[in-house]
Amino acid sequence: MRAVVTHEHGGLEQLTYDGNYRDPEAGAGDVVLRVRACTLNYHDVFTRKGMPGIRIPMPIILGIDVAGDIVAVGEGVEDFRVGQRVLVDPIERVNGGLLGETFDGGLAELVRVPAHMLIPLPDEVGYAEAAALPVAYGTAYRMMLTRGKIQPGEKVLILGASGGVGTCCVQLAKQAGATVIACASSDDKLERLKQLGADIGINYATGDWVAECRQRFGRARVSHKDEGGIDVVVNFTGGDTWVPSLRVMKRDGRLLTCGATAGYDPHEDLRIIWTFELNIVGSNGWSRDDVTALLELVRTKKLEPALHPQRYALEDAAEAMRLLDERKVYGKVVIEP
Structure with a gap:
């Protein structure tokens, strides 16, 4: 195979x-x-580069998010048949492990997976749309709804809104009835995010996003008078954006985090957290129920996975990953072997 x-x-x-x-x-x-279809994630970038404390068997085929057709079934498989369309829940929840990290993933024509990792794929959902869901959209669903409990009327700021996780966060926050403020690095990306439901777009490459947030929404005060600021900040980048995120929040606001694509050990200012009684809410991964709920939202046209405009052949996977690594993509990058 290729x-x-x-x-x-x-x-x-x-x-x-x-x-x-x-x-x-x-x-x-x-x-x-x-x-x-196999869609890329920043986790694929980290796996390729190497992550401290995590041993990867080599050689390895990367690619965590996969949808496809069953071409062979092993002994004892009764719930699935050859020719069936399926999506893979990439966490090996029985024996442990992760597709594309501890065993071969989807950057190939064929992939072997335990049958218990499969989810039947409805005919109304395309392969690429399905493959966009588990890692990025599953993570976003858990962070925004299960852990973050976004409420109607809240102001929600989403940093890195144009990526896979971010585009789902925009849609979920809007569906929850929130006012959505999306941050991205270009006006083109912001225009696409507004089409997904963002109410306000902030270009962090050309302006000071902290200053703009304070100008629009005010700032928290030590006194409870003249309350201002943002109810919820979604920050899965970390790095230099961490402390600025705290500075735009309202008293008793929530900062939601599920990753650290720009650095996991940022400078911290604990004074802001205790002074304004801020809440840091972590979220890790997704459940099978999260993925099946997302599939139903896509099937019923209530959620539209955002896909990078260009699709890539298997031979061009390195170029696709370069664009992801350099943050030059919108939504999920799709490889179609």
Whole structure:
């Protein structure tokens, strides 16, 4: 089969296209899928570069989010059949592990997965739309609704709103009845985010987003008089944006975080947290119920996964990952083997 194989950690040069890689086989309880769509995540970038304390078996095929057709079933598989359209929930919840990290993922024509990781794919949902859901949209769903409990009328600021997680956060916050403020790096991205439901767009590349938020919404005060600020800030970038996020929040506001794409050990100012009684709410991953709920939202046209305008062939996976690494994408980047 054709595959993009990583033999050691490093830069994009470690993504090696192989036109004659070994085919996977379906063992007991497994299925083999023909990959129809694989979407990239920042986790793929981190896995390629290497993450402290996490050992990756090499060689490895990256690609966590996968949708496709079953082409083979192993002994003991009764709930799925050859030819069935499916989405993979990439967490191996029985024996532990993660598709595209601890065992081969979707940057290939074929992929082997345990059958218990499969979710039937409704005919109304396309492969690319489905493959956009588990990691980014599942993470966003848990962070915004299960953990964050976004309420009608709240003001919600979303940093990095143009990526996979961010585009879902925009839609979920809008559906919850919030006023959505989206931050992105270009006017083009902001225009697309407004089409998804963002009420206000802030270009952080050309202006001071903290100053603009304070101008529009005021700022928290030590006194409870003249209350101002933003109810909820969604920050999964970390790094230099962390303390500025605290500075735009209202008293008793909530900062939601599910990642740290720009750095996990930011400078901190604890004085802001205790002075304004702020709440830091962490969210980790997603549940199977989160993914099935998202599939139903997509099936009923209540949610539209945002996909990067250009689709990429397997041979161009390195270029697609370069754009992701450089934050030059909108929504989810799709590889179609």
